[in-house]
Amino acid sequence: MTEPVLVWLRQDLRLADQAAFVAAAAEGPVIPVYVLDDETPRHRRMGGASRWWLHHSLTSLAADLRKAGSRLVLRRGRADEQLRALAQATGARRVHALGHAEPWWRNAERSVAKSLDLVLHPGQYLVPPGTLRTGSGQPYRIYTPFWRTLVQHMPPPPPVPAPDLSAPVQWPASDDLNDWQLLPTAPDWAAGMRQEWTPGEAGAQTRLDRFAECAARYGTARNLPSQAGTSKLSPHLHFGEISVARVWHAMAGAGGSVEVFLGELGWRDYAANVLWQFPDYATANAKPAFDRMDWRDAPDEVRAWQRGMTGYPIVDAGMRELWATGWMHNRVRMIAASFLVKHLCVDWREGERWFWDTLVDADHAANAVNWQWTAGTGVDAQMFVRIMAPLVQSPKFDCGDYIRRWVPELAHLPDPLIHDPPLRPRGYPAPIIGHVEARARALAAHDRLKADI
Template sequence: MTAPVILWFRQDLRLADQPALVAAASEGPVIPVYILDDQAPRHWRMGAAQRWWLHHSLASLDKDLRRHGSHLVLRKGLAAEEIVRIARETGATRIHAVRHYEPWWQKAEEGVSKAFDLCLHDGNCLAPPDTIRTGSGGPYKIYTPFWRALAGRMPPPSPLLEPRITTPDKWPESEELEDWGLLPVRPNWAKGFDAEWTPGEAGAKARLDAFLSGVDDYSVRRDLPSVEGTSRLSPHLHFGEVSPAIVWHALSRKADAAKFVKELAWRDFAQNMMLVLPGMGDRNGREAFDHFPWRTGSEADADFAAWTKGMTGYPIVDAGMRQLWATGWMHNRVRMIAASFLVKHLLIDWRRGARWFWDTLVDADYGNNSLNWQWIAGSGLDSNPFGRIMAPLTQSPKFDAGGYIRRWVPELADVPDAAIHDPEESGLLCPAYPAKLIGHREARERALAALGRARNTA
């Protein structure tokens, strides 16, 4: 019999447009493997909300594989060691995998390739980031020229069809998904997730089809949290249940898709930035921010706790933080407002916010999450200047967030339209709703003063 080959799944949990699968299937019987590795990422081990998604996504992938008479082999441990162990146990000739750019996956790929024949394929980006280079041959550190260079490489290759899969005569041992304890039990804080999400490749296809039917209004609707006109494809893209190429080709037939295509390219830029600054989740892109006087101590901790619970006294911020807790997701416009509030109004280190998002977002992506927080904080290589301080009380009416606030902050459900964005300023007493942690003007002055001290220290 032909020796088997290993298909190493990570954040590419799909069968369509899966180049590693196509290559493996062309060589012989395929052993699909997923390894839960909580050791290699260290403090970047998968967050709680992601683990909920992973459980359901792996169950869906296994179901899809069983249509081919195959199934998913599950192991837990150091991926670089476990994948090689499985290959040797089964007499496999080669390991196929989609290339990943997170620093722990880069290290794992290097380790596997030293011990076994590892064949890496590009499939989780529009174009491999190491092929998008400046005129001098270096990587781009600013998005706009990166986008222009990437656009010149489009379209991406046509999506690959799901291949026929042959199975080995003998299978390696597999752990049981239910034994991994990925789902919360006591308490089950993910009760609201089921109504919002359908993890897996079929769920990704349904979400893409739904988005395509309304994408013609995307450039306007994307900024309106009350209508939630965003694609909601982000967790499916993060887990690789749909490829960027599939999304790009589907959107290419739509007239008003240019804005979303640029956002899809932002994901490629985030992967590029992981190569430029692998420690971007912990390390400032701009050294000047290493001296920034972030608030610490008990008062800052209390403010941070209020922010996480959606009890800041700023309705648009609180609505977003409560949506995040209830659904594992937050509207993109509100993410920016809530993140800016933590960093600039409360003067709390962006890394604390990034950590909270990492644990609570179903779409928490190391590259995207880190890049976006550093953009807001002004600490990134490509970022919004810190001195540009987003005003939540202006943003809320500008983007018609009244309905959004009423949904997620029920204490304010009966507040009239004229006061919903700032009940305190309107003189309305809402006993169950907190007063502002700090006034906007006071926060702005404090933030700019902190920026001045940071500049004097640098």
């Protein structure tokens, strides 16, 4: 019988439109493998919210594989070591996988390829990171020209169905998923996540179908936190439960302002392209001048921001939504991130680390690029001196009902008052700093930075 072929799974937990499965199925019996590797990423091991999602996504994928007459093999340890051990135990020599942009996965791919026949396939992005080039042959750093070039390569290839999988004569040993202890115990902080999300390929398709019904008004609705105007596909895309090509083809004919949404898919590709060029983007300022920025050490204020107790209702609503559901509306993400960096003058990396731990869609590239964009430190970023005013943003984007949901202490207030209550109910704080004072402090810190250059 033909020797088995390994499919190495990471953030690509689906059967349909998954090039590694298609290629492996054409060669012989397929052994799908997921390795929980907390060693290769070192300081970037998966955060708590992502681990919750991973447990349920693997559960869903294992069930789908059983229906297809296959199994999911689970191993824990260094990915390269575990794959070599599986190859030795099963007689497999070839490994198929989708290519990934995270620097630790690129390192792991190089290590695996030293001893096994590793075949990498595209499929995580619309185009593989690093492939689009400027006229001078350099990778793009700025989003707008990147997007213009990306559109010229669209649409992506049509999605393909899940292939038929044949099983090996004997299955290798597998870990028990429950032994990995990915879920919270006490306290159980995941109740809101269970209510909000259905991880897995079927859940991703349901979310896409639901969004398709309202995608035409995305351009306006995406900015209104009180409305269900966003796709909420980001965690499904991050874990690869649905391909970005499938999403593109489903949305491309939706009409209305769907081009705005397609641009968001392009931003996801752009973030991966930036990370491909700058592997330390989550920890190093892309503009070295900001290495001399006088960031404040304010642990009590950071804790108030994390808990949603800053005294700014729109910021607090967003941070509480994040803690409860593992997700935050994108407009509010910008407001909350700007508040930490510019109102509190706290290093953007503090926020990046908090989001990494609490977001179910904690994508390494997008998280880093978005924080550096907000802080003004990125290769393509807004200027630091552009400081969002939460008390202006909140009424502008009709955030009253959003605040009522997530800050119940203020639920009794009418819209004119809820954005900045003149009288604070018991248990809800006054603003930890005034906007005018915060803006002046941030600009002064930036002026000192300019004087040092």
